[in-house]
Amino acid sequence: EQQQLSCEVVAHTHTDNCRVLSRIALAMSVVSLETPRETGFHKTTRNCLQHIREVLLHHRWQDAAEYMASYSQTLEDTTANMPQLYAEIVWRIGTEILHHHPDSTLEDYNSFYERVKHSGVKHYLKVCLEHSFHLLVNGQFEDAKIQLSIAESWRYGKQSAGQSQRIRQRKHAYDAAVNQEMHSYFRQSSVNLKEIMKLPGVWHPFVLSYIDMLEFYNDHEGAVKVLNDYAYDDSFPPNPNAHVYLYRYMKKQNHPLKKLLKVLKILHTLVPSHELMPEYCSLLNEGDLQKALGVVLDLLDYSSWRSNLDVWNHLLNIIKRLRMKKQWLKIFAEEMGYRKDWWLAIHFSTFQARKDSAENRELLEVKSFVVGAFCPHCK
Numbered sequence: 001e002q003q004q005l006s007c008e009v010v011a012h013t014h015t016d017n018c019r020v021l022s023r024i025a026l027a028m029s030v031v032s033l034e035t036p037r038e039t040g041f042h043k044t045t046r047n048c049l050q051h052i053r054e055v056l057l058h059h060r061w062q063d064a065a066e067y068m069a070s071y072s073q074t075l076e077d078t079t080a081n082m083p084q085l086y087a088e089i090v091w092r093i094g095t096e097i098l099h100h101h102p103d104s105t106l107e108d109y110n111s112f113y114e115r116v117k118h119s120g121v122k123h124y125l126k127v128c129l130e131h132s133f134h135l136l137v138n139g140q141f142e143d144a145k146i147q148l149s150i151a152e153s154w155r156y157g158k159q160s161a162g163q164s165q166r167i168r169q170r171k172h173a174y175d176a177a178v179n180q181e182m183h184s185y186f187r188q189s190s191v192n193l194k195e196i197m198k199l200p201g202v203w204h205p206f207v208l209s210y211i212d213m214l215e216f217y218n219d220h221e222g223a224v225k226v227l228n229d230y231a232y233d234d235s236f237p238p239n240p241n242a243h244v245y246l247y248r249y250m251k252k253q254n255h256p257l258k259k260l261l262k263v264l265k266i267l268h269t270l271v272p273s274h275e276l277m278p279e280y281c282s283l284l285n286e287g288d289l290q291k292a293l294g295v296v297l298d299l300l301d302y303s304s305w306r307s308n309l310d311v312w313n314h315l316l317n318i319i320k321r322l323r324m325k326k327q328w329l330k331i332f333a334e335e336m337g338y339r340k341d342w343w344l345a346i347h348f349s350t351f352q353a354r355k356d357s358a359e360n361r362e363l364l365e366v367k368s369f370v371v372g373a374f375c376p377h378c379k
Helices: 002-031 040-057 061-076 083-100 106-117 121-137 141-153 157-161 165-196 204-216 220-232 240-252 257-270 277-284 289-300 309-322 328-341 343-347 350-359 361-374
Strands: none
Touching (some): 040 083, 061 083, 083 106, 083 121, 106 121, 121 141, 204 220, 204 240, 220 240, 277 309, 289 328, 309 361, 328 343, 350 361
């Protein structure tokens, strides 16, 4: 069924192209004729079109592209007698050049189609459909669907009201082909990715691609299961990024706070200095202050975090809330643990104070509050 549908789409395009080529040949003959009142610009573009015809016959695609870049200025000519004819010549010949030029890219096609689409309303719908077909055959399924949506919603007076049944049928054929291709791609990729993930290892790019596909099809439960298996399967090596991917996806899907904290707790065990730890601390602040304190102190053990104002502010806010409890100094001492002999010396030396004073006065003030809170006799 899919193959038949694709053949129908190609057949539509091939039939139209044969009809169009004869029209373009006739059009080129018409616009190449000298007229009594032509301006210098018109004479130049007429000669340019003749050169384009010559280089096309000899398959000199680079020369054709350079000439077409000049000839496309006719799209801006407000004095032209046949603007739609000029637009169609640029569209058809330009597409042919892009198709054969060895260095043409998808970006070149996209830019060209966008310019031609807005050169005249008469061909807008057809250009959208052709653009969609080109994206489809190049595997850009999502972009192809966008172009189809644009074609479907396009309205411009009698032009949209007079769309032929043939054009509408082609649009539906393209739409069906895009969906068929996307579903086929998804099924094949799913099978391959499942096989890959049966092997212990680090498969970040494959996992993320698989999650993107599952999310596109709104299979959020399937995505969470894949990420859970990747993070917690004992046959896989310890992998902090697996927990990061799981947390970020669950957060995006608004999972309960309890589940988010569970993921971050394991990540904290694996990498206490991870960039998500300040966020973990913020979430813990809503309930477990002692645990939040431990997370912040762990961060400050690492040189990369020792001058981070946000982390010190987390510590300041935790202390302010803990001081409302009678046993707050005992709680602080428990979390300080093995650090008690060196923590003050590292963070509050004279050298560090001078450095903070010179580079970040706000950080110095926050640290002064912290040291004064649990060590009043320190100066």
